[in-house]
Amino acid sequence: MRFDIITVLPDLLTSPFAHSILQRAQKKGLAEIVVHNLRDYASNKQKSVDDYPYGGGSGMVMQIEPFAKCIEHLQTERKYDEIIFMTPDGETLNQEIANTLSTRGNMMILCGHYKGIDQRIRDIFVTREISIGDYVLSGGELPAAILTDAIIRLIPGVLSDETSALSDSFQDGLLDAPIYTRPAEWNGHKVPEILLSGNEAKISAWRDEQQLQRTKERRPDLLNE
Numbered sequence: 718m719r720f721d722i723i724t725v726l727p728d729l730l731t732s733p734f735a736h737s738i739l740q741r742a743q744k745k746g747l748a749e750i751v752v753h754n755l756r757d758y759a760s761n762k763q764k765s766v767d768d769y770p771y772g773g774g775s776g777m778v779m780q781i782e783p784f785a786k787c788i789e790h791l792q793t794e795r796k797y798d799e800i801i802f803m804t805p806d807g808e809t810l811n812q813e814i815a816n817t818l819s820t821r822g823n824m825m826i827l828c829g830h831y832k833g834i835d836q837r838i839r840d841i842f843v844t845r846e847i848s849i850g851d852y853v854l855s856g857g858e859l860p861a862a863i864l865t866d867a868i869i870r871l872i873p874g875v876l877s878d879e880t881s882a883l884s885d886s887f888q889d890g891l892l893d894a895p896i897y898t899r900p901a902e903w904n905g906h907k908v909p910e911i912l913l914s915g916n917e918a919k920i921s922a923w924r925d926e927q928q929l930q931r932t933k934e935r936r937p938d939l940l941n942e
């Protein structure tokens with residue numbers, strides 16, 4: 718699976734992909750992440766990629782030309798299954814969307830800045846618009862990193878224990894049960910007795926019950942879906 722991420726702030730995306738699971742996925746050749754600087758596709762001397770909005774209003778708008786040049790250049794090298802624009806007015810990211818996208822091959826992700834991007838970029842090139850939640854960030858880079866992380870960890874072979882993505886919160890529509898590790902008692906706070914019992918069937922039933930309980934308490938909306 719390959720991700721081509723287009724941004725005016727490529728440095729912002731260096732660290733998120735250089736550690737832990739995402740780094741390992743790239744080293745194993747299971748995921749390839751290439752970050753492109755949109756300014757490399759600006760045609761003016763100043764390398765600017767934004768301009769004032771038609772019709773007036775505050776803030777600058779990212780222009781179509783640099784995006785079009787970059788996207789069309791990448792499209793000469795490979796076919797893309799999705800061209801995703803990160804935006805607060807897109808569909809809200811959830812586990813189901815991450816699962817769907819983890820079956821794709823090549824994806825482009827566009828990061829916006831300033832007031833936004835020229836609508837024609839969205840109309841002409843973008844196949845999917847994704848938000849990471851109902852709040853506004855300064856740019857699409859952190860959302861792109863979050864989306865990429867959510868997808869890559871689902872690629873078979875990326876997690877050492879393949880079942881661990883399947884047992885994530887949300888994967889079965891429920892939140893996770895509480896988890897514990899040593900010591901069994903800390904300052905009088907004990908781990909639930911059942912987890913020390915060695916009785917797998919009982920532990921499994923306890924976890925199911927805890928998942929249901931937690932979901933009822935914290936996210937009843939998930940049970941109605």
Ligand code: ADE
Pocket residue numbers: 803804805847848849850851852853854855856857860
């Ligand atoms: N860009 C700015 N805010 C965003 C959000 N909440 N989701 C996706 N992209 C964004």
